[in-house]
Amino acid sequence: MTFKREDGRKVDEIRPISAKVGIIPNADGSAMWQSGKTIAIAAVYGPKEHHPRNQRDPEKGTLRFNYNMLSFSVTDRIRPGPSRRSTEISKISEWALAPVVMLEDFPNMVVDVHVHMIQADAGTRCAGINAAAMALAHAGIPMKNMVSSIAVGKLDKTVVVDVNKHEEDYEEGEGSTDIPITMTPDGKITHIQLDGKITKEQLMEAIEMAKKATKEIYEVQKKALKEIGK
Numbered sequence: 001m002t003f004k005r006e007d008g009r010k011v012d013e014i015r016p017i018s019a020k021v022g023i024i025p026n027a028d029g030s031a032m033w034q035s036g037k038t039i040a041i042a043a044v045y046g047p048k049e050h051h052p053r054n055q056r057d058p059e060k061g062t063l064r065f066n067y068n069m070l071s072f073s074v075t076d077r078i079r080p081g082p083s084r085r086s087t088e089i090s091k092i093s094e095w096a097l098a099p100v101v102m103l104e105d106f107p108n109m110v111v112d113v114h115v116h117m118i119q120a121d122a123g124t125r126c127a128g129i130n131a132a133a134m135a136l137a138h139a140g141i142p143m144k145n146m147v148s149s150i151a152v153g154k155l156d157k158t159v160v161v162d163v164n165k166h167e168e169d170y171e172e173g174e175g176s177t178d179i180p181i182t183m184t185p186d187g188k189i190t191h192i193q194l195d196g197k198i199t200k201e202q203l204m205e206a207i208e209m210a211k212k213a214t215k216e217i218y219e220v221q222k223k224a225l226k227e228i229g230k
């Protein structure tokens with residue numbers, strides 16, 4: 001029996017996506033990314049002097065990522081301010097982007113990336129990375145490549161792309177496994193997380209699905225950057 005998704009999507013079908021670059025005039029770079037009901041905005045400031053001084057790296061620049069979920073982004077209000085979850089997602093997002101940013105071009109400096117979730121319906125770290133990658137490009141930060149991010153999931157025994165919150169909470173059979181993946185347009189993985197149980201074959205299937213989905217995402221990111229002349 002094939003798995004039926006609650007919103008009628010095919011297993012390899014992502015939610016409707018949209019992007020806009022240049023949404024925050026005062027930032028050096030900014031962008032919005034929307035996947036279904038998940039909306040992220042990103043603002044980039046820098047490269048600028050790195051404070052505190054003792055955190056400066058004379059070999060290369062520093063990427064400082066700040067992920068934040070706004071209190072009204074979900075139905076149960078979220079307590080404002082940093083949490084263990086936001087600290088972890090900030091680090092992971094930083095690591096997902098760092099391999100494509102030419103940090104060696106700005107030693108001793110820092111680039112601040114602020115990501116805020118306006119609405120959350122799962123996949124927020126991926127939406128944040130998609131918005132941040134566009135905002136970095138918009139800010140003119142030298143990059144080797146773009147990155148695009150998507151969460152693949154396994155619901156019971158079926159691998160599906162772009163899980164929403166309803167799917168993430170799926171508990172029947174083998175339950176829900178969430179695999180956020182970030183890739184360059186040529187399919188190099190800069191980030192993969194695996195939370196749950198999956199066979200090697202299904203993991204390969206998940207990566208293939210992510211490859212197809214990130215290509216679609218990349219096209220939308222590229223178009224949004226072109227629209228603003230970047």
Ligand code: CDP
Binds near residue numbers: 151165168
């Ligand atoms: O958002 P993402 O899938 O990257 O990370 P998660 O920690 O697996 O969170 C999944 C979803 O749970 C979020 O996107 C929100 O929709 C929801 N969530 C929530 O309602 N309240 C929280 N404090 C954290 C997450």
